[in-house]
Amino acid sequence: MSNFARSISISWINFRPMEMITAYFVLVVVSVALIPFTGARGKGIVALCSILAASVMSSVPAVIALTGTPVQYLFEGSQVTGVIPVRFDALSGWFILIINLTFITGTLYGMHYLKAYASRRQDLSLHWAATILAHTGLLGICVVQNSLIFLMFWELMAITTFLMVIFESEKPETLKAGINYLIQSHISVLLLMLGFIWVAARTGSFRFSAIRIFAEQEPRIENFVLFLCFFAGFGIKAGLVPFHTWLPHAHPAAPSHVSGMMSGVIIKIGIFGILKMLLLIRPDFITTGLLILTFGVVSGVYGVMLAIVQHNIKKLLAYHSIENIGIIAIGIGMGCLGLGSRHPGIAALGFAGALLHTLNHALFKSLLFYGAGNIYQHTHTLDMERMGGLGRTIPRTSLLFLIAALAICGLPPFNGFVSEFLIYNGMFSGLGASGFQDIWALIFAIFGLALIGGMALFCFTKAYGIMFLGTPRANLGGHPGNEGRNGLIPMYVLTALILAIGMLPGVFVPLTHKAVNLFLQQADLSVRKDLFPMETLRMAGAGALVLTGLAGLIFWIRSRCTSGKVVTGEPTWGCGYAAESSKAQYTASSFARSFRKLAGPLLSIDRKKADISGVFPGESTHATHPGDKTEIWLIDLPLRRFHAFIARFSFLQNGSLQGYILYGLLFITLVLTVPVIAEKLMSWIDFLKGL
Amino acid sequence: MISLLFILLASLFFSGIIIRTKSLASGRKGPGIMQPVKDILRLFRKGSVMSRTTSLVFQVAPSIYLASVIMAILVVPVGSLPGVFSFRGDFVFFAYALALGKFFCIIAALDTGSSFEGMGASREALFSMLAEPAFFILMGSLALLTGHTSFQDMFAALHFGSYVSYMLGVLATLVLILIAMIENSRMPVDDPKTHLELTMVHEVMILDNSGFDLGLILSAGHLKFAMYGALIANFFTGNLSVPLTLAVFLGTQVFCAVAIGLTESFMARYRMNHNPQFIFTLSSVALLIFFGVLVILGRI
Known part of the structure; x- marks a missing residue:
């Protein structure tokens, strides 16, 4: 095994990482571009080939990392992002292999599952393109060590999975579940962004190693708060209670192969994030x-x-x-x-x-x-x-x-x-x-x-x-x-x-x-x-x-x-009642x-x-609709309160264009005058202090 | 391996003793002690009646059920004699192997499409679900007390030093006996002799099993009795020599059988909706043991 891995690693080194990454993105872009021009069946095949190729390309360094030697490259990046390290370590290698496996099986199953929807070509194009991009997003999240690029991949993953979920967007409940998911995953993005910005503000770098530096400099309590921020952000994606409320809506709404992939890896990426932050922050x-x-x-x-x-x-x-x-x-x-x-x-x-x-x-x-x-x-x-x-x-x-x-x-x-x-x-x-x-x-x-x-x-x-x-x-x-x-x-x-x-x-x-x-x-x-x-x-x-x-x-x-014994088939025992009815079964x-x-x-x-009641009883029914108490208390109730609060300002929404232009003018005036007023105030305070 | 033989031996007469005790307590002479075994042998020779609703699940379930019980027995030690399998956390394997058998039992009952059997399946699933934490907390307490995490090591390291630990021994025995009663579907949770399908738990699940399959299920039941008896006996054997261990082992098994027989003679089954509360009590007793261990170790 180790010999095998070494031989691969040698041949891998011969590739230049920059070219490898370029090849990867060319593959993704070409296959996404190709999908709209193929038939219903062809789209699935293109997606499968693209995901297979991407899986092979990402699995090789992942396997090398899992056998012991982490693989790391530094990309120059731009002035905004700073250096972008791409690193395959054992943890990301493990998750990459899970992602690849689930996406390959998911795509294979999806090709079969979506046969029934062959007439909806545009939806299919969007769906398969989103699948390829979601795979890319997930792989990027696993390896990129720069928080800006990380957030871009995270966003890519969030949006493409949203597109995958709302495949049957003509159903109102599917769309509702999808939008619920989209909003909640952006709350997750918000929390992650907060954490990364905090780190960048203190250390001046977007590299993940800056998080380590932050953790060493800052006192324990700040470390812990930073970890909490990330924990909540990743927890929403992972579906930890009480951050789980999007999950039971999104999974049933999505096509089955998407549910399988979401449950298999997309919520796991939250777990990956938590593990990663544990390693970096060490709270x-x-x-x-x-x-x-x-x-x-x-x-x-x-x-x-x-x-x-x-x-x-x-x-x-x-x-x-x-x-x-x-x-x-x-x-x-x-x-x-x-x-x-x-x-x-x-x-x-x-x-x-x-x-x-x-x-x-x-x-x-x-x-x-x-x-x-x-x-x-x-x-x-x-x-x-x-x-x-x-x-x-x-x-x-x-x-x-x-x-x-x-x-x-x-x-x-x-x-x-x-x-x-x-x-x-x-x-x-x-x-x-x-x-x-x-x-x-x-x-x-x-x-x-x-x-x-x-x-x-x-x-x-x-x-x-x-x-x-x-x-x-x-x-x-x-x-x-x-x-x-x-x-x-x-x-x-x-x-x-x-x-x-x-x-x-x-x-x-x-x-x-x-x-x-x-x-x-x-x-x-x-x-x-x-x-x-x-x-x-x-x-x-x-x-x-x-x-x-x-x-x-x-x-x-x-x-x-029992091979020679008499086996007779009879109706199920019903206390001697032989006219069995499927309605009598336990439900x-x-x-x-x-x-x-x-x-x-x-x-x-x-x-x-x-x-059943009365002399001539009508139809008897029994139905249970389970709700989710956490959702009722943590999402629905605050939202309702918030709506009620916002409704007090509904008089502002008067529907006349002049009114809105006035608001705009007022806003601009306010923005412009606030610094002036503040300056005046400051000078007054100085004047008073001077007295 | 010897532990397996011991438990097999005990399983031969365990149910017989219960039946005999119940007969004597109600003033009857009762069948011989080996009668349950003879019944099973007779069932093995019979043909069977299969419900037309059932599928393959119904046919494989009794075999898997018996296999799971035998597997669990292979893990159980007797005194200083280790089980065939003995490793760290083997009691987790023990519990989960039994759960596999239970899973198949439950779905086999649902396979018949009978409302009675569905009812029994639902109840059995609920009761064993509630009993699970008690067993794990008990084992956790033993792990905490002895510093070991396998059946064999825990029981070997168990020695009663103070009054508190004696009390804990009694409580632990009580918990195990009650778990055994729940898992074996006996009083006060379930009444094996009830005549009405609506009030049964385990019996109703196997209403449609007959012939060889019923024989398998019944023998699994007898083995389960002896298995829990062996676990209880382990509290008292410690590091005794093999003959003495055998004596204590057989003594405990007979004692348990008689105790079950007497309980069933003088007690009625709880109302079905009181059973969950009863089983919850079990978890609290297990927690009590845990607190006791903390007290003994001075960590509270």
Whole structure:
């Protein structure tokens, strides 16, 4: 492996970086320019080729960085920006590989998904061009070390993803969700800009290394405030509670492959930002750790709680993204606590768990969204209450969705287990280690993570069981077996990775080590083998294999023993009532009812119910519409208050042109006279002082 | 490996003892202690009736359920005898392996398309979700107390020095017994002998299983009893010699079985909507243990 990497790195050095970057941008511009002139199918192919080429170009330095040697170039830039360093280190390498993987599978799936929209050529052009540019934006965010250019890439990513979300812009709710997303991502930009400007004002440089200088010069409290500023900015993108409110709207509105890519990498770029700032600012790690841990637990528990009561499959998955971001944040928080209390082993487990979970979530969440896309194309609805028995009509999607559901619940032998196991191991090691402070935080996080695990199981048994099993609850049409072979290929790729990571954690977890080393500073995991329990991981991997083998063995014995036996098919037991009806089945809301009652005070559920009553009863109905309390209190209410306040000045908006010209004149006069008046005032004050 | 054999041995008579105790308590003679095992052997020889609504999930679920329980048992030590798998944080693997089996059990119930089974599935999912934190907090307390993070090391390092620690031992046993009751769907959370589908939890989920599959599910249930019995026994074995460990182990298993039998004879199941509150209590008891450990270590 290292030989291979070295040979690549040598050939890489032969390229000049400037030419490489130019080639990259030429590729992007040419493919974006080409897209409008190709057919509906051709647009997808151009986008795929462009993203593939871009992925190869960016993956090579990423892999080199991941094997140990960071790759850095300095570009002169302009007078405004200053020097622009482009740096591939282990952390950005890790994220670049995740981005490339998700974008390739996403584009492949998208080509299949968008076949149904082949007649809308202009929309398709915009969509695919936006996809290519979003990929560029994400890659740029990962490598650029200059805050001005960083913000430009960030903006590029924000706007192109907005365009990707509003593909079906003729639907008012899609447009509304898209604009909500656009506004919130600009609040995020605003916060980031504040942070960068603060740094630039103090140090006079836009380079990221200036943030390091700032952190060394300024007192701790200012460091922490700066970190908070970035944390909130990146937190909005990541979807941490309470900054998450855009996410459950945007994901269901977007086409499925976009939801998959958004959930897979675009919200992860927020996590990347938080990690990057941790590295640069190095704030007080105990306080920061406690902060991130709290946000993680709250996001995790809140996200999955709301996921359980959702009946729109994509909204359910969106809330699960919030939950998984929470788990990643718990890992990061653990890592920070480990660093702060000088337990590098615990820090390593926390960060490795968080990084691996970032990859894992990208894998299973995009698989789940692609599954949801197949369901939508088959049934033309996202409402789980109307589905049922889809396992018979789309069996491959059903199997793939099941694997992804098991993985997201963190069950062995799938990949979700490995990362959650690392984080758990970090927390329990923290409890076991002597002299580890903040035991309270640990037990709180353990409680949270255990509850998250249990609730995720509740949620996905509901989602899978109601949608794919039983019998159809409504006549939705759809031809059996019509799953689209091409759309399944990227899903198989993702599934293979999910299984590989789950069964061979000893191979995949060390890939995160170089990135973890960045956080540990002095300790190198490849040298200090005692810091990381590789043996434990191998045992857990072996356990996962044994578990799979055991299940297979028992099933094989069962098949052998029952092969000669009489098996009769009968209706499901209904207390002797043999005329089964699909309407008698448990529905998604009835499955979640007991939970809804329990968690009622924390949720905001709009329930409409009409009971059967009277001698000639009418139709009885029951429908629940889950709302989001955080959104109601933090977004809707302040907005309403603000509107009410602004409405007091509505008399100014009188609609006459003369009035507006007068306002303009008044404004100009004011602007011009303020300095004069201020000067006069100052001289008066001086005069008075002189007295 | 020996620990596995011990637990297998205990699973053979555990359920038999419960049934026998219940019979004696209600003034009947009752079946032999090996009757549950004989029932399972009989089921293994039978054909089966499958619901026409079901799919492949329904057929693989019992096998995966049993496999998950056996996998969990492979992690459990008995006294100083380590489990087949023993590593840092193995109890996390234990809990998640069991959860895999539970996942399949629940979706198999939903696969039948029956309202009863959906009801049972929803309840089981809810109850096991609520019981999960208690187990992890208990294990966290043990990790804090002993400084180790695997079943084997924790139990080996566990020794009761003061009155407080005795009390903690009792509380921990209580928590484990109650978790075992919830996970095995027994009183006071669930009544395996109830005759009405609407009031069942676990039994209603397996209404449509028959023949070999039912045999697999029942044997997984018996194994689970012995597995939790082994965990409880570990609180008392410490570093005893193997024969003594065996004696304590078997004694604890019999004691647990009799205790369950007596509880079920003299107690009624809670109302279904009281169950969550009951399970929450469990988490609070686990937290109490955690506070106790902090007191012992002088870190509070």
